Amino acid sequence: MTSSSTLTPNAVLERLQWRYAVKKFDAQKTIPNDTWDALEQSLVLAPSSFGLQPWKFFVVDSPAKREQLLAASWKQRQVVDASHYVVFARPATLGPADVDRFIDRTAEVRGMSRATFDGYRNVIVQFIQQPRFDAAGWMARQAYLALGQFMTAAAAMGVDTCPMEGIDPKQYDAILGLEAKGYVTLCACAAGYRAADDKHATAPKVRYPTAAVIEHV
Amino acid sequence: MTSSSTLTPNAVLERLQWRYAVKKFDAQKTIPNDTWDALEQSLVLAPSSFGLQPWKFFVVDSPAKREQLLAASWKQRQVVDASHYVVFARPATLGPADVDRFIDRTAEVRGMSRATFDGYRNVIVQFIQQPRFDAAGWMARQAYLALGQFMTAAAAMGVDTCPMEGIDPKQYDAILGLEAKGYVTLCACAAGYRAADDKHATAPKVRYPTAAVIEHV
Numbered sequence A, B: 001m002t003s004s005s006t007l008t009p010n011a012v013l014e015r016l017q018w019r020y021a022v023k024k025f026d027a028q029k030t031i032p033n034d035t036w037d038a039l040e041q042s043l044v045l046a047p048s049s050f051g052l053q054p055w056k057f058f059v060v061d062s063p064a065k066r067e068q069l070l071a072a073s074w075k076q077r078q079v080v081d082a083s084h085y086v087v088f089a090r091p092a093t094l095g096p097a098d099v100d101r102f103i104d105r106t107a108e109v110r111g112m113s114r115a116t117f118d119g120y121r122n123v124i125v126q127f128i129q130q131p132r133f134d135a136a137g138w139m140a141r142q143a144y145l146a147l148g149q150f151m152t153a154a155a156a157m158g159v160d161t162c163p164m165e166g167i168d169p170k171q172y173d174a175i176l177g178l179e180a181k182g183y184v185t186l187c188a189c190a191a192g193y194r195a196a197d198d199k200h201a202t203a204p205k206v207r208y209p210t211a212a213v214i215e216h217v
Helices: A009-018 A033-044 A063-071 A096-110 A114-128 A135-156 A169-176 B009-018 B033-044 B063-071 B096-110 B114-128 B135-156 B169-176
Strands: A056-059 A084-091 A160-164 A183-192 A214-216 B056-059 B084-091 B160-164 B183-192 B214-216
Touching (some): A033 A056, A033 A084, A033 B009, A033 B214, A063 A084, A063 A169, A084 A135, A135 A160, A135 A183, A169 A183, A214 B033, B009 B135, B033 B056, B033 B084, B063 B084, B063 B169, B084 B135, B096 B114, B135 B160, B135 B183
Parallel strands (some): A214 B056
Antiparallel strands (some): A056 A084, A084 A183, B056 B084, B160 B183
């Protein structure tokens, strides 16, 4: 079940208590390449409904673009100070062609004929073509699941993060040219290392009591 | 930065590759108490926008209720076979009273006067009272982030999961009496240990190439 690469329950608790939404990153510290590669894979490997992966992740390396995004983020310095900055986006539209692309990929990876997956394909197409199906909302939820995996994987490796919802998605789209690429900004996440003087690091974490949040039935 | 409780990048990759959506759980295997407690805390400690925690998690211990949920889940056996089964729910409504409750809790935990947080309170109230604000969608996204944290924390400890979207939320609400409690079902997650003969465990993971999912700009 477990292996030497797992965490004990106490270690998980320690990691989750250690994590907080960093307000001030140490701008001099960079996430090592192998650690960043693992974080990218936490996005690539994130679970999604049907396995459809209705998302794209834009890693903003360009300092100039980061400066532009800063102005579209209520000037929150995490945008420019963090080692890495990822914009979470969904496809602008969702249709049968997206399902076909996924089924093609499935057949390729599994080394099986595409026809094997015809039934599965049709289930997904019917699902996304339901009359009142909210494709945008559904895709956004998948991306937030990926955000959760990303942040937890980061904490497991001792990398700090700050999820960013206080941004102007339309301005982000414009700055990153996402409309032309066919994507829509949902949120972002800064990743790096907390500054030694970020006072938020030591503020007690505000959570409701467990009994108020978890109910056994 | 890191401590003995962290995972190396390779260990994270190994954990994420190990994880898959379990179709067949070993009904004889139970998650140990300390491990389950850590998983509950992964929900309690999950990040949320403003820290508002607009969610509740129902852990279904009752075998009878699990049987009822099975019928509302396309008879997917994970509902009854998994060691634990969690239903992710959001409050039916979101208003200033929810913000006040959170601000009260913040003042309590931080040991400061409530007035200290008046400005923060007003920012959140204004945010959730925006004319076209989609409270239901926003709360659902937060819960999916918590789902991501839960699944990743589970994988880190060697616990298997299966996220469940193929359920009938209205039937879940009825079976669990959520309307009277003021909550709405969003999705669920089974947790436990894969059966030795779950053939899905060894099927190659279907993901788009990294370059198709992650773009550096």
